[in-house]
Amino acid sequence: MKDRSLCDVLAEARRDGRAALMVDVKCRSPRDGQLISPERLEPYVHALLAGGVDALSTPTDPVYFGGSVATAQRIRRIAAVPLMRKEFFTTVAQMDESEEAGFDAVQLSLSTVTDPDLFQEMKSRAEKLGMEVVVGVHSRSQLERAIELGAVAVGINNRDITALELDDGTVDLSASLMSMVPDDVFVISESAMHTTADVGRVAGTGADAVLVGTAVAKSADPAATAREFREGARAWRR
Numbered sequence: 001m002k003d004r005s006l007c008d009v010l011a012e013a014r015r016d017g018r019a020a021l022m023v024d025v026k027c028r029s030p031r032d033g034q035l036i037s038p039e040r041l042e043p044y045v046h047a048l049l050a051g052g053v054d055a056l057s058t059p060t061d062p063v064y065f066g067g068s069v070a071t072a073q074r075i076r077r078i079a080a081v082p083l084m085r086k087e088f089f090t091t092v093a094q095m096d097e098s099e100e101a102g103f104d105a106v107q108l109s110l111s112t113v114t115d116p117d118l119f120q121e122m123k124s125r126a127e128k129l130g131m132e133v134v135v136g137v138h139s140r141s142q143l144e145r146a147i148e149l150g151a152v153a154v155g156i157n158n159r160d161i162t163a164l165e166l167d168d169g170t171v172d173l174s175a176s177l178m179s180m181v182p183d184d185v186f187v188i189s190e191s192a193m194h195t196t197a198d199v200g201r202v203a204g205t206g207a208d209a210v211l212v213g214t215a216v217a218k219s220a221d222p223a224a225t226a227r228e229f230r231e232g233a234r235a236w237r238r
């Protein structure tokens with residue numbers, strides 16, 4: 001295990017009775033076009049840190065999300081919080097690449113890594129390299145499978161990632177699946193949160209973290225929005 005641990009951050013939030021705030025540093029979205037220009041990357045990440053973000057993720061896919069491993073390394077250089085990689089992973093070698101780039105965690109989505117043997121090989125390799133694996137799910141059956149696979153953390157994506165964000169997504173999905181998750185599995189609810197009320201509603205279902213991308217990137221004051229979302233994820237749990 002690395003010094004920085006996403007699960008430690010989630011456990012700490014759980015002990016504090018709040019949901020942690022994760023921000024997805026997404027340079028481009030298929031729905032909204034460019035969100036973070038290359039010259040804005042470092043100021044943006046500094047703003048998130050100033051806003052008290054607990055952990056970060058970033059999609060490294062260049063085609064739809066405008067990301068890259070090089071961009072992730074720029075984030076890594078300035079952010080001491082846990083960093084999770086999102087990607088349409090296709091090879092086990094990408095686990096080594098993730099570790100070398102400085103990621104603490106990878107999200108392996110059951111929607112995109114559909115070959116069970118490849119999924120298992122990627123998971124084992126990532127864990128062997130000391131990274132944490134978040135199993136991405138988008139349905140009840142995928143959540144059951146994630147639990148069977150011994151996931152320590154699941155990312156419930158409120159959007160169908162295979163629709164490339166052109167679906168609206170709804171936090172109702174996280175709300176409906178929460179009761180199925182055993183206590184010893186951490187839950188990150190991801191996507192389709194636009195307001196502090198959305199964040200609060202998800203935190204209120206018992207998620208250990210909320211992961212927001214677009215709403216923070218589009219905000220005129222990302223530090224203030226991160227602060228507000230973090231506070232929302234705390235206040236609604238009381």
Ligand SMILES: O=C(O)c1ccccc1NCC(=O)[C@H](O)[C@H](O)COP(=O)(O)O
Nearest residue numbers: 059086087088109190191192212213214
């Ligand atoms: O979720 C994945 O597995 C994934 C893989 C490759 C590229 C992107 C991926 N996910 C991106 C997202 O799910 C969203 O950007 C993220 O949850 C933030 O969503 P939003 O707040 O709605 O912008």
